[in-house]
Amino acid sequence: MAACLPWCAVAQEGNAEPAAPAQDERVVLEADYVYEVRDENKLVAEGNVEALYQGRILRADKLVYDRTTDRVRASGNIVIIDTDGSQQFADEIEVDSKLADGYAIGFSARLADGATVAANSAIRQGDGVDALDQVVYTACPVCEDHKTPTWSIRARRAVLDQESQMMSYRDAVVEVAGIPVFYFPFLAHPDPNSDRRSGLLIPSAGLSSKLGLFYQQPYYWAISDSSEMTISPLVSQNVNPLMELDFRKKFYSGSINFNTSFTKEQDFDSDGELFGEDTWRSHIYGSGLFAINNHWKWGFGVEHQSDDLYDRRYDIDGQDRQRGLYASQPRRLLSQLFLVGQGDDYYTDVALLKFQGLRAGDDDGELPTATPIFFGQKYWDLGKFGYASVDASSAILSRDLGADSRRVSLGGDWTDLNILPGGFTLKTFAEARGDYYALDKDVSGKANVSRFVGNIGTQLAYPMIRPGEVVDITVEPAVMVAWGLSNVNDPAIPNEDSQLFEFDESTLYEANSFGGYDLYEGDGKLSAGLTTRAVWKNGLDLSTTVGRRWRSRPDPNFNDASNLDGTSSDWVVAASAKYGEAFRVDTRARLDEDGLQLNRIDTTVSTRFDRFRAVGQHYYTISNRDAVQPNVTQGIFLRGEIQVTDQYSFFFGQLRDIEQKLNARQQYGIAFEDDCSRFELVYERSELTDRTLGPEESFMIRFSLKTIGDFGSNEFD
Template sequence: MAVSLPWYAIAQDTAAAPQPTDADERVVLEADYVYEIRDENQLVAEGNVEALYQGRILRADKLVYDRSTEKVRATGNVIIIDETGAQQFADEVEVDSTLSDGYAIGFSARLEGDATVAANSAIRQSDGVNALDQVVYTACPVCEEDKTPTWAVRARRAVLDQESQMISYRDAVIEVAGIPVFYFPFLAHPDPSSERRSGLLIPSAGNSSKLGWFYQQPYYWAVSDSTDITIAPMVTQNVNPLLELDLRKRFYSGSINFNTSFTNEQDFDSDGELFGEEKLRGHIYGSGLFAINNEWKWGFGVEHQSDDLYDRRYDIDGQDEKRGLYSSQPRRLLSQIFAMGQGESYYSDVALLKFQGLRSSDDDGELPTALPVFFSEKYWDLGKMGYASVNASSAILSRDLGADSHRVSFGADWSDLNVLPGGFTFEQFAEVRADYYRLDEDVSGEEDASRIVGNVGGKLAYPMIRPGEMVDIMIEPAVMAAWGPSNVNDDVIPIEDSLLFESDASSLFDPNGFGAYDLYEGDGKLSAGITARTLWKNGMDFSTTVGKRWRSRPDDSFDGISNLDGTSSDWIIAATANFGPQLKIDTRARLDEDGFSLNRIDTKITSNFKRFRGVAQYYKVDERIATTGRADEGIYVRGELRVTDQYSIIAGQLRDIEDNLNARQEYGIAFEDDCSRFELVYQRTELIDRTLGPEESIQFRFFLKSIGNFGSSEFD
């Protein structure tokens, strides 16, 4: 039976009811049976009851409407669905005629993200506030067979504010598998449907041999729709407190991001022993990027810290992140401001660079300041005549200690690719560049130096393709020949950008095998190699390049690392085997030209197959081409094996084979389900950096869906 009447006019006989005057003030009621108890002035609906009012729906086994009090009491499998689609459940409820204000017994609600909150009783107000008593909250699926979720927040009282989208608890206990783990006198977090908002974040606490017992409590401040700040003070047992700040802000044309910390303290070693002068110490890492117009952008990156070991003493991450146009080297900080533009036929960038060294051998006075580094290129499509470009670049480097150097370069390139009879391809090319160096006469003995370099030549290739039903095979042998002026590398020219350059497969067929400016490969040179690729229809892919380079005469400016010393290079090998997510192998290798002994190899294997995911990397460098002057060999492995659907084993190790040392190792177990992840991991590193020595830790960390990441306890 269904009726569509105001609450005050509901009756069994719908034909006798007055016609509705305002649909918004009416309730649509459906039930198997509807009858009236006149003595008590009540209307009763039983059996599959459903009441609809202004988008809100109430379902129950039985509903009683009291005309005198205008209250609705529903019992038996009660469900209330509001305008947003959120569902609330109860054994019994009493609400007003608008289905909003009231109380519930045996209350529960299903929130976004499959989160559930349940309480013995609840009082609902018209402003969307639910006051709950004896509360349990979890984001884990709750099954009838197992009513104990992986984790839950159990509290004496709570408030679910649908207007502010916050859940606040009093006397809250976080339970894991039904076992109490953490107690909070007060705890609050947004409900899963909430946007960002201010409030306390999950703290981190633990014990370290450097810091002693420590506790860090972050506070997230949503300043505005475009700005937020995280304030994270840390108090420790062994040293003075530290304050860490994170700032993020969006603008109409871009954004900025800063991380900084500061404290007033002495230096300390791995055992927490203080020494030296007490002073203000800290760090700042920041970046920003802004659009000037559709083609031009400008930005900046800031990296600075008061002490070489500040980040390692306080375990501050982020030193290796890229914060601008240029990337820094390990244990070198780089601050920069830059602009770059790119259109259909040009590219330009300019940057100011400042370095800070964190290595024990670094002297900041010897590190250069670039004022500025500049590059610009303009190119043209000449149609049948090929492609041409002109470019200009500069590097103005100054030092407080050591030699300054100023370089300005102008160049031009031309290339033309043609298909010859029989399927051969022939690429003609020519390049020329003029360099001018203004030198530090006190160091180099010369006031300036200039040169003109260039190359002219061609590349002949024969691409062969054999398509098949299951696999396509492509093979391309190629030969490149080029000639350039001799004796172009003057000893007075400082080598700033080519110290660690190594010619590999990516530059095998380049006329100038040296990809930087301060050194240039002139003379006659010849490259030969073959590239093969096999592509299966199911997505598997295998490719490899093997080649070698010859020179007409040796150039003493090139060292063994560059692979351009002497008159012939090592054999160059690059190979990739991609079998999909299950297995991928990347290998780069150099084989000695005499006897094919292995001079360098770097192989990386990644796998994500069924219950296993991991990465393995093996490297070996012969002492002849090692930057340190001694051989280096090692292997790094890290993987996670899912033993069951929920439990995994974690293992990792960096083995220094040359020194017979486990440089870093990691072992642990993990538990993961739909709503959480728990890890217990032991780590040890043998890193020694001045006053900081080997460290080991036991870390326990976990993630709870809809609440966040919890910290870990560490024992160094």
């Protein structure tokens, strides 16, 4: 039987094909049996009933449509699938002919993100407000052998406002594993399907030897579609409250991000003891990046603290992040304004830099201000004649205390790579640069210094590859010979950009190993090295590089740490072994030229398999070995997590200074995680001493509830 009635119904018997809706405003009805009760002006459908209206589907055992009231009543195994994929269930419902407004008995719903809500009854109103009585809400699975959800919100009444996309509760109780934990006369959170919404985020709390008991409650403010702010007041037992703000905004051409905090308090030590002046204290970290066009962009980075130890006193993260074109050294803040341009054959950047020191003994007047630093380079592809480029650079550095300096440089280089008969590769190169320094004569002894530097040389390599059924092997010996101008490093030139340089395998075949401008490696030099790699078909990959450099004469401007003092360098070694994610080792080392004693090693090991993942790093350096007291640094870093069960895990982290016999930082914690939540108990301790701050420890509780809120990263830095 088939008939097109005012509420367009099509009966389906056996394998008859369902009819498509005639137009958007019509409802398609499919059922085993459809019949009409003319005396009551009703249409009845029974058996595997399915009604479709504009993408919304209703399924039931029985459906009755009253033409007089234009209402639909359904009963038995009711399922309503909305256009967003969410599912609603009920024992009995009555809705309008569009399957929208009405009421339901024995109501439950599975939302698009997996959250579940259940109520004794639910009413959907025409103004977009859903009212539920005796309601339970959770993001945890609730159909697994009647398992009690990890957490849930149980309330006397709840209202979902579809226009504001907020879900509010009256007399709400938050339960964990079925046990009541918190009671709220009123509680509200955004609908899980909604966009960004203003409201309270998950707080953080704990016990610290500095702050005592502390509690920080973030509030998220969705200011507009393109801007937002997190307001996080911190209250603690030992010191005055602190206000922390995070502001983010996107523009058509870029974005900005600021983190700041402020308080009015005295200094305090690791035990929370107050001393000194009661004054306003603050910090600000911020960055921004904007596109001018497809090739040019500008940006800024802001870093400032009112006190050297402000971030460590209040455990504020972010001091060591890069916020712009340039990165600073540890415990040094850098504010910068920069412009960058890059095309297919050129690169240019210019920046203004300002430093603030946080280390003991730092005097900001002795740190330089760059006004500005400039670099520009232009490339040319010469075809069979190789590649060439010219570059210009300048640096204007000023100090309130100490020497000012100004440098202007202009240079160029040329490179040509050819493949010779037999598979040899020959690289020929030349570079030249002129520098002019305007100096502080009272400090440097000279008012200005001019110099011309350059190198010319060649690199010969012979890559050999042997494919195999089990392993592919590559062996490449190489040698580089270059000659450069001598006596180019005038002692009057201040070393501003090459202080932390160390010759290693990454610069083994560079004629001038120094990446900066103030020091230059001239004279004659010879580098030889061997690179090998073996790749097994099962995924194992081993590689090594070993080499050394010889120089025609020593340069007194190169110190022991640079590995270029004297006429020969240490042996430099780099090795790695990896087997997918299960295992990886990376090692870099320096072996003394006399006796192959270990002068430096840096080894990182990472593993991830089954229920265990971890990363470990060991570092060791020794300089001035022949001195009465050689300078030795050695430490170890560990971080990992062990999945004890499917839900419980143990995580740990440690940074230990072996020479000082102290733990710079320790972290241990237990975590519980399932499909809808994560809970952490974390213990941290530091034995570092920095002026008035000494050893400290803290205990924290961190948790997140899916669809309700999150905590930050739990990574150990």
